[in-house]
Amino acid sequence: MNKEEQEYLANYDIAKYDRPSIAVDMAIFTISDSHLDNADYRKLPDKRLKLLMIKRGQPPYKDMWALPGGFCKKGETVYEAALRELKEETATDKAYLEMCNVFSESGRDPRGWIISQAFMALINSKTVNVKAGGDAWEARWFDVELKRISKEQYVIDQSGNNTIESDSVFELKMYHNDIIIGAKIKEKRLYRDYHESVEYDVVESDGIGFDHGKIIIYILNKLRNKVETDGKIVFDLMPEYFTLTDLQKAFEIILDRKLLTANFRRKISEYVTETDRIITGGGHRPAKMFIRNIDAFYKND
Amino acid sequence: MNKEEQEYLANYDIAKYDRPSIAVDMAIFTISDSHLDNADYRKLPDKRLKLLMIKRGQPPYKDMWALPGGFCKKGETVYEAALRELKEETATDKAYLEMCNVFSESGRDPRGWIISQAFMALINSKTVNVKAGGDAWEARWFDVELKRISKEQYVIDQSGNNTIESDSVFELKMYHNDIIIGAKIKEKRLYRDYHESVEYDVVESDGIGFDHGKIIIYILNKLRNKVETDGKIVFDLMPEYFTLTDLQKAFEIILDRKLLTANFRRKISEYVTETDRIITGGGHRPAKMFIRNIDAFYKND
DNA sequence: ACAAAAGTGTTAAACTTACACCCATGC
């Protein structure tokens, strides 16, 4: 560094400018058994997509539920902050972790200018520590359900500038035992000048703090799209040993549709290796357990 | 909002905490003719992938080239800041714009704690204003070339914890007339606990300021992956009227491989509509011009 | 005439989709 650069930096006062706080918000998903008891001895337990939420112990949004998260500290990267939060909440760092989007609308946090980096994390329920279920933190896994409840589509033709607008309203519902929280979120999808843009707006929020309804729906859609185009991340929701039926159910839960077993198995066959473990005692034919075939995952470029 | 919340907020002083500045860095791509003159009257001009770079007029990294960008201001979203920067540099807002990643390593900017949101923007060269080529700003379009120059792969087996590590070195070279800048970047790809992680590190930087070599390579790879799995964004690099050969070349430039014409045309046929415009005068059969078939783009869910 | 690019047709191989069928278990 030369003298001019050094002088410039000596006179540069970063504190002169308005600066935001940076937060990380974590959408931590897992798949686990439904808490509902099983009547039929033959039936497998119902699996559900779960999202970890935290009950806020202090303002703002005290007593409401929000995504786990916290502020990014000086000296750590945003990714490290996300990993730190993940560990604090779940006691594991064996997770698929991806930065999904920034949420920075002014007014999104009453404390001031706070920009949030939203992360998606996928963990398998077997590695989750009870911490998340303990009482100190008031963290709970919620069953997640997302339904589109309306859709309108129209063409706006203003002097040759062809715009297609499609408005949907989604209903997000989340359950933990008798706790039910949710939100209605409007999705506005614009196609103008050959460019698509999507915007979400919280229309109604019931028990969910901040703009987290919006973040949840955004990440949930991202998760579905990712699984639709490349299913490999679904394995991050599985324990080391799993049956092919469990794997298929994980796909079905995220994609929200049934798959044909024979076809599914052919498709994923290269990613799994049979072991000699079997599960018996289910009132039906025992299932072989499989592990990931790591070579298949790694053979990219 | 109740009294407790109001009191809490009245006593909350955001300035007590260390806060970073938020910058947006823009990787603005377009495709345009190579500046090299064409000898053969029959040959079409060579197309290249171009990236807009700015010569820094003041420290830090004075006289080096960097991605266009700037600080996010209070009251605007990160996305709005990106759009503002895009307009400032290119005088257009008709672009594909996507937030790609956060770069937040401490020490990445000598002025202090500065976190950068990296955006990818795709514009078509016909809408670009001369501003970018003017002298005031010292902004220039650089031809981009990225080559992997080495690759090593090994398995680390530490007490059953199977880790595969794959290290590559990429050479990034960028040209504008007689200006040549570039960087060597090491890619470390880890596959551990069934989770893949990728890390980039600038090994050597020649004329490129900050950690922008890293950002460029990251976004370039993202662009390629996106085009490989869903080619629709390539249309954002095309003007309103285009020939199928131009479109095919855009794909080939980004994917860095040749495609078979007959197959390519079948694949993209639903996305284009023939017009009665033709291009003549090329010393070969005239080409029909096409426009986007907007309905095909929009028929998702 | 001929080189360059524009544009189409044909075929084999690969993959997807749908459905039918058999197997093994616990009560």
Add this chain to the structure above:
DNA sequence: GCATGGGTGTAAGTTTAACACTTTTGT
């Protein structure tokens, strides 16, 4: 026996990949 899940085979339809071939132009 029978409901439930575990597991496989086959055939039709669709998509991809490779290649061969024809057309049209400016010099």
